[in-house]
Amino acid sequence: MSFDLVLFGGTGDLAWRKLMPALFQAFRHGSLPEGGRIIGVARDDLSDDAYRQLIQSRFEAVEGSKRPNPEEFKAFASLLHFLRVDLSKPEDYKRLADMLAARNADTVVMYLATAPGLFTQAVEQFAVAGLNGPHVRLVLEKPLGHDLASNREINAAVRKVLTEQQVFRIDHYLGKPSVQNLFAMRFGNALFEPIWRREYIANIQITIAEDLGVEKRGAFYDQTGALRDMVQNHALQLLCAIGMEPPINAHADAIRDEKLKVLRALEPWTAETIGLHAIRGQYAAGTSYGKRVPGYRDEPGVDPESRTETFVALRTEIANWRWAGVPFYIRTGKRLASRDARIEVNFKPTPHAIYSTPTNAINKLVINLQPRDGLELHMLAQAQNGRQRNGNRRNGPQLAPVQLDLDFDKRFGAERVGAYERLLLDVIDGRLNLFVRSDEQEEAWRWVEPLIETWEADGEPRPYAAGTWGPSAASAMIARDGYAWGEEQ
Numbered sequence: 212m213s214f215d216l217v218l219f220g221g222t223g224d225l226a227w228r229k230l231m232p233a234l235f236q237a238f239r240h241g242s243l244p245e246g247g248r249i250i251g252v253a254r255d256d257l258s259d260d261a262y263r264q265l266i267q268s269r270f271e272a273v274e275g276s277k278r279p280n281p282e283e284f285k286a287f288a289s290l291l292h293f294l295r296v297d298l299s300k301p302e303d304y305k306r307l308a309d310m311l312a313a314r315n316a317d318t319v320v321m322y323l324a325t326a327p328g329l330f331t332q333a334v335e336q337f338a339v340a341g342l343n344g345p346h347v348r349l350v351l352e353k354p355l356g357h358d359l360a361s362n363r364e365i366n367a368a369v370r371k372v373l374t375e376q377q378v379f380r381i382d383h384y385l386g387k388p389s390v391q392n393l394f395a396m397r398f399g400n401a402l403f404e405p406i407w408r409r410e411y412i413a414n415i416q417i418t419i420a421e422d423l424g425v426e427k428r429g430a431f432y433d434q435t436g437a438l439r440d441m442v443q444n445h446a447l448q449l450l451c452a453i454g455m456e457p458p459i460n461a462h463a464d465a466i467r468d469e470k471l472k473v474l475r476a477l478e479p480w481t482a483e484t485i486g487l488h489a490i491r492g493q494y495a496a497g498t499s500y501g502k503r504v505p506g507y508r509d510e511p512g513v514d515p516e517s518r519t520e521t522f523v524a525l526r527t528e529i530a531n532w533r534w535a536g537v538p539f540y541i542r543t544g545k546r547l548a549s550r551d552a553r554i555e556v557n558f559k560p561t562p563h564a565i566y567s568t569p570t571n572a573i574n575k576l577v578i579n580l581q582p583r584d585g586l587e588l589h590m591l592a593q594a595q596n597g598r599q600r601n602g603n604r605r606n607g608p609q610l611a612p613v614q615l616d617l618d619f620d621k622r623f624g625a626e627r628v629g630a631y632e633r634l635l636l637d638v639i640d641g642r643l644n645l646f647v648r649s650d651e652q653e654e655a656w657r658w659v660e661p662l663i664e665t666w667e668a669d670g671e672p673r674p675y676a677a678g679t680w681g682p683s684a685a686s687a688m689i690a691r692d693g694y695a696w697g698e699e700q
């Protein structure tokens with residue numbers, strides 16, 4: 212099967228950081244179908260050779276086994292081409308259409324890794340230039356819009372030109388092996404299903420903590436904030452994967468239908484719940500791994516009086532028979548204490564205590580997403596036989612916390628197919644399972660919108676020192692329910 216992958220934003224940050232390395236890995240693993248071209252598209256004036264050199268320089272910074280050797284790069288580089296395109300010029304789309312028509316590949320992938328403000332115009336021009344035949348697939352990078360209205364506008368423009376089956380909306384979290392393992396854990400095993408419900412689960416915590424600050428993306432991030440950058444997409448997709456009903460099969464629409472139902476069942480925000488259950492923070496200067504780091508407002512590209520949130524903690528519920536009354540907590544932020552993404556499922560205590568050791572909330576399933584990918588099952592066990600050292604006869608035996616630990620990186624090898632590699636291959640093969648449908652995306656925007664409006668209208672995020680777990684209000688919020696975040700338990 213021949214394909215042309217057209218990378219709009221071919222010299223941009225995403226192509227540089229994620230897409231080219233992922234394409235190279237796919238090439239090296241032999242999973243990129245033969246007979247493909249990767250066409251970088253941007254406003255720069257570059258020859259194919261100059262583009263290849265530019266991409267080669269990207270790999271010079273790579274260390275270890277992911278660095279291509281010269282022969283490998285030469286073979287990979289033969290797939291790379293470049294075309295100068297200014298997205299505001301209709302004649303440039305025509306030149307692209309001519310270039311593609313000359314080869315007439317079986318599949319043409321248009322990957323819009325550009326500023327989202329350009330999406331609508333680009334898609335309209337694709338149609339004008341005839342770049343919307345049935346063999347065309349469109350990949351849209353997040354953020355897809357800035358709010359519900361702009362998201363709908365993009366989706367409407369896309370719908371005029373392409374069918375939903377041709378549109379691949381990326382949420383790279385869905386491409387992570389750990390997230391696919393989450394689906395496998397829930398739907399490939401009968402073990403969890405009977406207890407995966409309100410009768411047995413006390414609360415669920417989703418944490419996506421980053422240790423880095425905004426790095427070089429201050430100007431972009433300052434217009435975006437953690438709610439739009441992480442919650443509307445990645446965190447809600449994780450919540451769907453945890454909360455959804457088992458789909459009837461593994462096809463894209465069966466999975467997406469179930470995720471959509473979860474989003475529709477999320478408790479709508481009111482002024483009262485926003486006050487109580489939505490905490491926003493912004494990092495101040497602090498110490499990260501022993502090094503002093505600046506506060507958010509001092510980062511390059513950031514407004515010194517910025518009110519943009521770099522931390523969000525939320526409490527919500529899924530209003531359906533399975534989950535009614537079970538709090539779901541979401542927490543994400545930059546410059547937190549460590550890079551750590553995990554989902555913690557806290558089970559209810561035993562109904563009747565026969566041991567003196569408190570068994571409150573001790574059973575916990577931790578789904579580690581990164582930096583490790585694995586499962587931990589926390590339980591109590593009888594630590595010693597015979598006479599108890601610390602216990603006494605009257606109180607009965609003492610139990611000790613233990614955990615079953617499954618490390619997928621150790622089990623399957625750490626160099627598994629990365630998120631972008633998986634997703635790019637899926638686009639080329641036409642598999643939509645790990646992509647987000649427009650109705651899911653709109654529902655997610657609808658749910659976060661009251662928070663966006665309230666926060667824009669009023670008040671300031673709470674400061675937290677870089678290198679900590681965020682503002683103390685996030686701990687107070689969860690403590691009101693009688694619970695604590697994982698690292699505080």
Ligand code: BG6
Nearest residue numbers: 353383384421440441445552581
């Ligand atoms: C991106 C956000 O979608 O996800 C970034 O725009 C964030 O701000 C990144 O750093 C996190 O992804 P990962 O894969 O490093 O957890």
